[in-house]
Amino acid sequence: MSTLQILFFALSAFAIISAIMVLVSKNPIHSVLWLILVFFAISGHYILLNAQFLAIVNIIVYAGAIMVLFLFVIMLMNVKKDKEPQKQLFVKLIGVITGGSFLTLLVAIVKQTVQIDGKQVMMKEGTIGLIHPLGKVLFSDYVVPFEISSVLFLSAMVGAVIIGKK
């Protein structure tokens, strides 16, 4: 096994275990911290794929900004651990069974797809994920969606202020 494969499987196991811990943690703050670990593992996958820009943006935007927002909201709310609502065991079991059968269904579909048999993902090389080619495409072909996204941010900001102001 090469170093790339070892890194891939280690990061995958880390991501999946952390994602499961997000669900089973009773305390919401622990869930947020586990979710930050999931995002770091996914950023590691981006670095393995040599998508360096997306790896940095993932850490800054998701692990930095969004998760801090979640932590702020949880700490503002003062959610008591013993008062935290729990579903009945029966409903939880049904949810887990539904998720597991959905996973089985999707894996079966992927296994039957012949178009992707033997296709390899290029790792660790290729200049496509660097800032220079991405910036060129972003500011030439995708400049209109880029500007529209700034309008989206403005409207989201106004909406958040109006909703939160009461």
Added chain:
Amino acid sequence: MPIHYYIYLSLALFCIGVTGVLTRRNAIIVFMCIELMLNAVNLLLVAFSKMFYGFGLAESPNSIVGIDAQIFVFFIMVVAAAEVSVGLAIIVMMYRNTHSVDINFLNRLKN
């Protein structure tokens, strides 16, 4: 690395997110599971981008086939950030009105 491994990893993360939405009642945890599903899709997009880039590179040495997927991932992150700000504001407002973040109180939207 075969593309199958990336597909299975993304499917596992996505289904963990679906299970979380179905099993938890805390609105913030449900929201975090939606973020998890978005990230699983992002990972799959980047993996497919590098797969098609490999094909394009075999034909011409300076092709940028597959760069659109990484731009899409960037826009998904932009939309997710806007969505989180509005969604958390709604959750805070709901907490002010009902003093709880239980999603079972959300089944009656009026009052």
